[in-house]
Amino acid sequence: MENKVVKEIAFERIKRLLELAEEKARENTEYSRMLEKRYVKLAREISAHYRVKIPKELKQKICKKCNNFLIPGINCSVRKVSGNPGYLVCKCECGAEKKIFLRAKL
Numbered sequence: 317m318e319n320k321v322v323k324e325i326a327f328e329r330i331k332r333l334l335e336l337a338e339e340k341a342r343e344n345t346e347y348s349r350m351l352e353k354r355y356v357k358l359a360r361e362i363s364a365h366y367r368v369k370i371p372k373e374l375k376q377k378i379c380k381k382c383n384n385f386l387i388p389g390i391n392c393s394v395r396k397v398s399g400n401p402g403y404l405v406c407k408c409e410c411g412a413e414k415k416i417f418l419r420a421k422l
């Protein structure tokens with residue numbers, strides 16, 4: 317198969333897996349949370365294997381350390397660090413922190 321087509325399929329799979337991961341994270345049961353991490357892990361493996369980038373807005377929601385799909389109030393806490401425009405710090409339940417830079421309003 318053509319390389320481009322393979323990458324497209326890989327990309328679609330990554331998006332779908334992360335969609336499912338979000339669903340499972342929101343269900344918030346022990347079993348669904350296990351699936352959630354598995355989906356994120358798979359998506360990251362596909363991304364690495366086919367060298368397809370995970371879209372930035374989705375990547376921001378993934379914990380690098382434990383493959384959590386971060387949802388504030390469920391598995392991460394968010395605080396704002398002041399500044400102009402400042403940034404958000406999402407702290408995953410595993411302790412890893414993620415910075416999300418805010419865009420300045422024009």
Ligand SMILES: [Zn+2]
Nearest residue numbers: 379382408410
């Ligand atoms: Zn984590």
